[in-house]
Amino acid sequence: MKSIIAIPEFENKVAPCFESATCFVIAKVENGRTVSIIKSDCIGCEGFERVRILRNNHVSILICNGIKNFYMHLIQAYGILVIRNISLPINEAIALHIPEKLKPEVASTDFSVAAVTIPLDDLICWTKDLFQSHGYKIFEGESAAPFPIDLVAEINCPVCKKPIRVAICCGAHAYRVDQEIKELHHVACTDFHSHIYIHPATPDIARLCEEYGIELIEPGIEHEPYSKSIGKIPILKKIIPGHEMAWKIDNNSVPHKN
Amino acid sequence: MSNTTNDLRFFKVILSSIADGVFTVNGDRIITSFNPAAEKITGISASKAVGRKCYEVFHSDICEHGCLLERTLKTGVESIDQPVNIINNAGEKIPISISTAVLRDDDGRVLGAVETFRDLSAIEHLRKELWKNYSFEDIISKSPIIHKIFGILPDVAESESTVLIQGPSGSGKELFARAIHNLSPRRENNYVIINCGALPAQLFESELFGYIRGAFTDAKRDKAGKLAAAEKGTVFFDEIGELPLSTQVKLLRLLQQREYEPLGSAKPVKADIRIVAATNKDLREHVSQGKFRDDLYFRLAVVKFDLPPLCQRREDIPYLVDHFIKQNNARREKNILSVSPEVMDILMRHDFPGNIRELENIIEYAFVICRGSIIQTEHLPTEFIKSGDKRIGMVHNPKGDSLAKTINEQKRIEEILKNNNGHQGKTARELGIDRTTLWRKMKFYNINPKDYHH
CATH class of the missing domain: 1.10.10 (Arc Repressor Mutant, subunit A)
Known part of the structure; x- marks a missing residue:
């Protein structure tokens, strides 16, 4: 297997920006070994000239950090694989690429493929039932919380007796699921103790929820996994700062699969 | 609760609620805090940003050379409202203005620095709209057909060749023509549009070539034509297929000899202009029907592009929808996030006879009606919903026996x-x-x- 990897370089690392890097490191890899490494200057080159450099050097893979979608799509149209948002030392990036540990990142707009086909009303109905059956009080409607929060669930902490407020967004509003998750995070970051996103768990969505500290719950029929909730605060898996004791009450709890 | 704890709590709430991005770094430019607005603008969560070097997160055009934060850390000099472009996590260019300042402890020792930044995307959208300063990067497409065109367009733009762009109405011909001009060595000079379909044949000559005093009854003084206005620049002949045969010959002469005579003048004027033409007609077909001069066709079609209709590049629809939402948010000061999955499904199935312009109009209509954050089916134009009734029923229930x-x-x-x-x-x-x-x-x-x- 032969491949030619190009990496825009800055201080021996992957450069922050494809279009303003001053040189490309071009590495030839054969059968999992780096055969040669050369540097190609690109000081002052415009984006198109950079694309031309890649083509002239028969590059098959571009590993970079920031790159405009326009150039990424253009490069991909020439059959070059783009692995973006990588910030590693050059050698490490090449070394990690060889065993295919670096994967091409899914552009955020590709989340559209994960659009939910479950009617929103059904998701809300199911979620409401799930939380109510575990002792939560439910508030809904625009007066309870801003978009995209559909439901606010409240339960008293068994230890300090203070109310714990949970912001719940039942996915399916927008085809841009990534935007919805980020919006939930921004809207709910100050007034709520916990944030829940109800959506079928694709790897990308699970990763994004994890990144923003949001708990992802997959809609389904059975409630059994939640009846054995951790501690005395049902359903919630992530420990809420200031309420740690509530998670220590029940040692026989079984964490649910997220 | 102590004052310090209270202060920290208040600072956290303040940083979470402001619209400007704020982050702090230590002396090694490693990010130590990252507020929610910074997350929103960069598309990178605080959990990913904290602990990394600022340039690994910001992807700015000044990160490598001329980093303002580095300068502030070294010299202690603040920067205020400096314009910079960053690339967010989704690969979009975001214009921002940044300010930097040093953070010191009570003894005056440097602890690090703080950077605040403001998203200027909305202003940039409006500025582009006002000045029509589009580049290739403003053409939104993920279609391989369009990318093949992108691949050769920079070379075409650099050359002096005449370009003919063919494509159905609303497929973005004007955007391509403008992008060719903006990428060409003539970009500092004028770009003049002549709509051949809107210009009466009788006026074509006087509008294009201008006239001198006394050329006709009302010609009281000399008037320069559009070609003179476009000197050293680019002339875009839109709807060239509408040009009557009698006028075609005059254009042919211009293309062949690169000179013209203003009305009433016997003195030829040299024209240093680049010509780009566009049509929604099949000009070759017009040539075979005798409606268009073949010699003019071959002069025009030195380089020819065929833009596909939107229904042949459906993969672009989600990107265009995103683009029009951002554009309308800037124009109307709204904050619409997206369209619902049902709306996207309907749009993906629609044939768009009016191409991109039709999609743009649909989104614009929805912006007028929509009061929430998501464009729903009820916000779409009534005729559009009616034409898609059957499809709407299919969205949640693909099986006939629902x-x-x-x-x-x-x-x-x-x-x-x-x-x-x-x-x-x-x-x-x-x-x-x-x-x-x-x-x-x-x-x-x-x-x-x-x-x-x-």
Whole structure:
């Protein structure tokens, strides 16, 4: 297997920006070994000239950090694989690429493929039932919380007796699921103790929820996994700062699969 | 609670609620805090940003050379409202203005620095709209057909060749023509549009070439034509297929000799202009029908591009929808986030006879009607909904024999549950509905799936 990897370089690392890097490191890899490494200057080159450099050097893979979608799509149209948002030392990036540990990142707009086909009303109905059956009080409607929060669930902490407020967004509003998750995070970051996103768990969505500290719950029929909730605060898996004791009450709890 | 704890709590709330991005770094430019607005603008969560070097997160054009934060850390000099471009996590260019300042402890020792930044995307959108300063990067497409064109366009733009762009109405011909000009060595000079379809044949010559005093009854003084206005620049002949035969010959002369005579003048004027033409007609067909001069066609079509209609590049629809939402948010000061999955489904199935312009109009209409954050089906134009009625019904229920249409829904659910030994997943699949919907319906009819286990 032969491949030619190009990496825009800055201080021996992957450069922050494809279009303003001053040189490309071009590495030839054969059968999992780096055969040669050369540097190609690109000081002052415009984006198109950079694309031309890649083509002239028969590059098959571009590993970079920031790159405009326009150039990424253009490069991909020439059959070059783009692995973006990588910030590693050059050698490490090449070394990690060889065993295919670096994967091409899914552009955020590709989340559209994960659009939910479950009617929103059904998701809300199911979620409401799930939380109510575990002792939560439910508030809904625009007066309870801003978009995209559909439901606010409240339960008293068994230890300090203070109310714990949970912001719940039942996915399916927008085809841009990534935007919805980020919006939930921004809207709910100050007034709520916990944030829940109800959506079928694709790897990308699970990763994004994890990144923003949001708990992802997959809609389904059975409630059994939640009846054995951790501690005395049902359903919630992530420990809420200031309420740690509530998670220590029940040692026989079984964490649910997220 | 101590004052310090209170202060920290208040600072956290303040940083979380402001619209400007704020982050702090230590002396090694490693990010130590990152507020929610910074997350929103960069598309990178605080959990990912904290602990990394600022340039690994910001992807700015000044990160490598001329980093303001580095300068502030070294010299202690603040920067205020400096314009910079960054690339966010989704690959979009975001214009921002940044300010930097040093953070010191009580003894005056440098602890690090703080950077605040403001998203200027909305202003940039409006500025582009006002000045029509588009580049190739403003052409939104993921279509391989368009990218093949992108691949050769920079070379074409650099050359002096005449370009003919063919494509249906609303496919973005003008955007391509403008992008060719903006990428060409002539970009500092004028770009003049001549709409051949809107210009009466009698006026074509005087408008294009200008006239001198006394050329005709009302010619009281000399008037320069559009060609003179475009000197050293680019002339874009839109709808060139509408040009009458009598006028075509005059344009041919211009193309052949690169000179023209203003009306009433015997003195030829040299024209240093680049010509780009566009049409929604099949000009070759017009040539064979005798409606268009073949010599003019071949002069124009030195380089020829065919832009595909939107229905042949459906993969672009989500990107264009995103683009028009951002554009309208800037124009109307709204904050619409996206379209609903149902709306996207309808748009993806529509044929768009009016191409990109039709999609743009649909989104603009929805912006007027929509009061929330998501464009729903009811916000789409009525005619559009009517034409897509059948499709809308398909969105959630791809199977023809939908559950809702059956006369006895409860009986049907029970029957299929029984056939599937109470297996809810199989039952939902057979009914063509989601498991959550089946759950709601079973709850409504008081059906217990365990009763159907054999």
